[in-house]
Structures are given as C-alpha cells and as structure tokens.
Amino acid sequence: DIQMTQSPSFLSASVGDRVTINCKASQNINKYLNWYQQKLGEAPKRLIYNTNNLQTGIPSRFSGSGSGTDYTLTISSLQPEDFATYFCLQHNSFPYTFGAGTKLELK
Amino acid sequence: QVQLKESGPGLVQPSQTLSLTCTVAGFSLTSYNVHWVRQPPGKGLEWMGVIWNTGGTRYNSALKSRLSISKDTSKSQVFLKMNSLQTEDTATYYCAREGYYWGQGVMVTVSS
Numbered sequence: 001d002i003q004m005t006q007s008p009s010f011l012s013a014s015v016g017d018r019v020t021i022n023c024k025a026s027q028n029i030n031k032y033l034n035w036y037q038q039k040l041g042e043a044p045k046r047l048i049y050n051t052n053n054l055q056t057g058i059p060s061r062f063s064g065s066g067s068g069t070d071y072t073l074t075i076s077s078l079q080p081e082d083f084a085t086y087f088c089l090q091h092n093s094f095p096y097t098f099g100a101g102t103k104l105e106l107k
Numbered sequence: 108q109v110q111l112k113e114s115g116p117g118l119v120q121p122s123q124t125l126s127l128t129c130t131v132a133g134f135s136l137t138s139y140n141v142h143w144v145r146q147p148p149g150k151g152l153e154w155m156g157v158i159w160n161t162g163g164t165r166y167n168s169a170l171k172s173r174l175s176i177s178k179d180t181s182k183s184q185v186f187l188k189m190n191s192l193q194t195e196d197t198a199t200y201y202c203a204r205e206g207y208y209w210g211q212g213v214m215v216t217v218s219s
Binding site: 055100 | 142152166211212
C-alpha cells in the first residue's frame with residue numbers, strides 16, 4: 001500500500017497568511033493526488049484534483065503542485081472560512097490512501 | 108442534481124454485521140463508480156472500496172475478508188456489508204461518486 005505522509009499535523013496561522021501543506025507518498029503516484037477540505041460535522045469537499053486542477057467553484061487562492069512523491073497545497077491568503085482540516089488522497093493505485101490530515105487553526 | 112445519502116443502523120453490536128445503503132439521485136449507477144470511505148471519530152479517512160459502473164468491485168485489502176459491496180441499479184442503491192464488527196469499526200461511513208460528490212455520512216457505533 002502507498003503511505004501518504006502529510007505535514008504538518010497542525011498549523012496555526014492568521015487571516016491573510018500564506019500557508020502550505022505537504023504530502024509525501026511512499027512511491028511515485030504520477031500526480032494522482034487530490035486535496036480535500038473538511039469542516040466539523042461535514043463531508044470532505046474536493047478542492048484540487050490530479051495535483052493542480054482547481055475544482056469548479058473553489059477560490060483561486062487555493063492551488064496545488066507537485067510530482068513524483070511530493071505534493072503541496074498552497075493557500076495564498078487565508079480567509080476566515082479556510083480554517084478547517086485538510087487531507088490529501090492518492091488515487092494512483094489501490095488501495096487509495098489518505099494523508100492523516102492537517103488541522104489549520106486560527107492563531 | 109447529484110445526491111447521495113447513506114442510511115443504516117446507528118448502533119451495531121460487536122461481532123455482528125453492518126449493512127448500509129447509499130441511495131443516489133441525479134445519475135445512473137451504470138455510468139458512475141461509487142466508493143465507500145469511513146472516518147473514526149476525530150481521526151482520518153480510510154478508503155474502503157469501490158463498485159464500478161460495470162458491477163465489479165475492489166476492496167481495501169485491510170478489510171477485504173469482511174467487506175462486500177453490491178448494488179441494485181434499478182433502485183439506484185449501493186449496499187455495503189461488513190461482518191465481524193469490532194469497536195474500532197465505529198466511524199462515520201460515507202459513500203461518494205468519484206471523490207467529488209459525497210453523501211452526508213452515517214455514524215455507526217459498535218457497542219454492546
């Protein structure tokens with residue numbers, strides 16, 4: 001199984017900050033990497049698919065990059081509604097696997 | 108409008124079998140795959156398995172011996188059955204279409 005190591009686990013930031021969240025795969029996942037946002041009591045929401053494709057309706061302050069085993073989600077200027085938990089998902093091979101999550105908190 | 112909704116018992120006794128239904132609307136199960144994902148309270152997400160539009164299935168090897176996914180396309184329903192439940196199977200269970208459309212989730216507690 002492909003292991004997804006996500007970092008950091010917790011991130012404290014302020015409105016307007018630029019933040020990055022990383023996921024490292026245990027092997028090449030060929031850019032089959034999605035990013036999700038999850039708020040308490042809600043289902044995950046897909047932000048980015050296949051590394052760098054912004055889901056329709058998602059603000060352009062979210063972006064994704066990466067290749068091979070290393071991937072990054074960037075939020076260019078944090079807004080109050082962005083404080084949530086973020087997960088990466090590799091769907092290059094079965095079983096699909098998620099990162100453990102990054103909880104983004106207001107400083 | 109694409110919708111998915113999970114339903115099932117909120118409480119299951121240890122060693123018993125969990126049966127969940129995902130009822131979909133706005134698309135045909137003959138055209139799209141449906142995945143099951145679960146999330147223990149306060150923890151991360153685990154991909155459980157998928158039923159392809161063709162009816163084939165693929166399971167997480169960690170659950171394979173206990174898990175079965177099937178569907179009734181005429182009723183727009185996907186079914187999850189998992190046996191030999193233990194307390195660590197306590198989680199919110201989600202069905203999702205291609206990772207984009209998700210149900211609201213159903214919380215299942217395994218307890219006597």
